[in-house]
Amino acid sequence: MLLQLNNLTKSYFGVTVLDHVNFDLKQGEVHAILGQNGAGKSTLVKLISGVEEPDNGEIYLDGNLVRIPSTLEAQRLGISTIYQETALVPNMTIAENIFLGREPKLFGLFTHYSKMKREAKKILKQLGYSFHPTTLVRDLSISEQQTVAIAKAISRQCRIMIMDEPTASLTEQECDRLFRMIETFKSEGVGIIYITHRLKEVQGICDRVTILRDGQHVITREAKGFNEKEIITYIVGKELSHYFPPVPIEVGEELMRVVGLGKRNQFTDIDFTLHEGEILGFAGLADSGGSELANALFGRVRTDEGSIYWRNEKVEFRSPRQAIHHRFGLVDRDRAKAGMFSDMPVSRNLTISGLRRLNKWQFINEQKEQSKALDAVLQLDIKMIDPEQEIKFLSGGNQQKVMFGRWLVADSDLYILNEPTCGIDIGAKSELYVVIHELVQEGKGMIVISSDLSELIGLCTRILVMHEGRIVDQILHEFATEERILSAASGLQS
Numbered sequence: 402m403l404l405q406l407n408n409l410t411k412s413y414f415g416v417t418v419l420d421h422v423n424f425d426l427k428q429g430e431v432h433a434i435l436g437q438n439g440a441g442k443s444t445l446v447k448l449i450s451g452v453e454e455p456d457n458g459e460i461y462l463d464g465n466l467v468r469i470p471s472t473l474e475a476q477r478l479g480i481s482t483i484y485q486e487t488a489l490v491p492n493m494t495i496a497e498n499i500f501l502g503r504e505p506k507l508f509g510l511f512t513h514y515s516k517m518k519r520e521a522k523k524i525l526k527q528l529g530y531s532f533h534p535t536t537l538v539r540d541l542s543i544s545e546q547q548t549v550a551i552a553k554a555i556s557r558q559c560r561i562m563i564m565d566e567p568t569a570s571l572t573e574q575e576c577d578r579l580f581r582m583i584e585t586f587k588s589e590g591v592g593i594i595y596i597t598h599r600l601k602e603v604q605g606i607c608d609r610v611t612i613l614r615d616g617q618h619v620i621t622r623e624a625k626g627f628n629e630k631e632i633i634t635y636i637v638g639k640e641l642s643h644y645f646p647p648v649p650i651e652v653g654e655e656l657m658r659v660v661g662l663g664k665r666n667q668f669t670d671i672d673f674t675l676h677e678g679e680i681l682g683f684a685g686l687a688d689s690g691g692s693e694l695a696n697a698l699f700g701r702v703r704t705d706e707g708s709i710y711w712r713n714e715k716v717e718f719r720s721p722r723q724a725i726h727h728r729f730g731l732v733d734r735d736r737a738k739a740g741m742f743s744d745m746p747v748s749r750n751l752t753i754s755g756l757r758r759l760n761k762w763q764f765i766n767e768q769k770e771q772s773k774a775l776d777a778v779l780q781l782d783i784k785m786i787d788p789e790q791e792i793k794f795l796s797g798g799n800q801q802k803v804m805f806g807r808w809l810v811a812d813s814d815l816y817i818l819n820e821p822t823c824g825i826d827i828g829a830k831s832e833l834y835v836v837i838h839e840l841v842q843e844g845k846g847m848i849v850i851s852s853d854l855s856e857l858i859g860l861c862t863r864i865l866v867m868h869e870g871r872i873v874d875q876i877l878h879e880f881a882t883e884e885r886i887l888s889a890a891s892g893l894q895s
């Protein structure tokens with residue numbers, strides 16, 4: 402056995418987040434770790450990658466008991482972790498990032514740049530990329546950055562690769578490319594620990610599956626024959642009967658009208674309407690302009706042309722502050738950009754955008770703030786020790802729920818949701834869909850931008866497909882299929 406974890410236990414502030422967990426990894430296998438937000442997946446990864454040490458339990462590598470007190474020791478042992486947000490240095494070149502701290506030396510003194518570039522190029526070529534090794538990492542897309550992180554792992558001759566939701570920000574084509582790389586690593590005997598909330602990937606690329614729930618090991622099984630419904634039942638601890646509530650078909654008054662909206666190099670000629678009772682979806686491949694449009698609607702970027710009308714009144718926002726004042730809310734897949742205040746408590750993160758209203762008489766009505774925040778916590782089932790806990794200590798998915806809850810607390814009228822379920826587990830997703838439906842029934846406007854086609858199809862009344870900054874297709878719920886969306890998004894439809 403390549404890696405074996407016995408009875409790993411870890412607590413924070415007296416709360417046990419991993420409770421006597423067992424896990425093993427063979428050479429050349431992909432072993433998925435699944436579980437709800439806060440189940441303990443990332444904590445387990447931290448223990449294997451030397452970010453934290455367990456309170457109890459043993460780690461064996463090739464049958465030998467090891468301690469992994471630091472990430473440096475993990476690297477020395479051949480353990481590499483590819484995080485969602487890659488830990489690369491943006492202002493350094495690809496080659497410098499790959500060999501950071503292990504630069505080939507000339508006469509043992511100077512960095513041997515030409516050798517470094519040559520080696521970097523060789524590894525990138527192996528991975529099917531032809532970037533120039535002197536390109537700065539900040540000029541690469543997320544998937545390209547991820548490839549550099551993988552190249553870095555390969556250059557260290559890693560034997561265990563940990564991938565934490567590697568496909569969360571990737572397009573379908575980029576995912577396929579990643580899966581091909583994974584097949585190659587497998588054939589070379591690398592063991593891969595694969596964390597995902599996307600169950601389809603389990604059948605596609607994983608050999609075995611381990612499920613954690615509330616910090617405890619629930620089951621380890623061969624992926625083959627382990628169907629999605631069974632997996633969900635183990636993850637959630639109960640059967641999920643309705644994943645998507647019935648899609649609202651009847652729509653009411655017009656809420657929003659966008660006419661000829663354009664922003665140079667990002668999107669152009671954007672026309673659409675949004676009605677009460679409607680969930681309007683936006684689909685498109687990466688860089689199709691959906692995220693930029695969301696930012697423009699929220700006043701984050703200024704447009705060059707066109708108009709936005711909200712309830713028949715023209716609105717022009719110069720900042721998100723003005724959009725928030727109009728009761729617009731944006732949930733972004735990139736929490737840091739969307740204004741998550743990492744060092745602040747969960748409760749303040751929830752109430753920060755609604756403060757103006759809660760704070761009518763120029764003082765913060767703390768009780769009201771607390772009770773609004775608590776409502777959101779309960780409604781979204783946010784897992785944490787208490788609302789005064791700093792948000793940075795919550796699991797990724799629970800942080801995302803807080804970012805959604807912020808707009809509930811602010812009593813927003815329009816929700817612009819850009820990849821709202823990114824990092825959110827299967828049970829929480831279905832609960833969030835119910836909340837979205839309830840909000841729409843209350844007359845709130847709902848725009849959902851998602852790369853998850855089954856989410857758009859299951860949730861939306863109407864789907865607008867974007868390609869190269871333009872809306873190229875409009876599909877009503879009853880006609881929406883993955884094939885039609887994908888062919889429009891790839892520009893294959895006139």
Ligand SMILES: Nc1ncnc2c1ncn2[C@@H]1O[C@H](COP(=O)(O)OP(=O)(O)OP(=O)(O)O)[C@@H](O)[C@H]1O
Nearest residue numbers: 413418438439440441442443444794795796797798
């Ligand atoms: N440094 C820390 N201090 C306090 N609590 C922590 C810390 N790190 C993790 N936790 C808690 O441990 C629990 C498990 O978190 P973990 O990040 O491992 O979950 P996860 O399964 O990876 O979730 P997700 O799918 O949302 O990423 C959570 O309740 C989290 O709040």
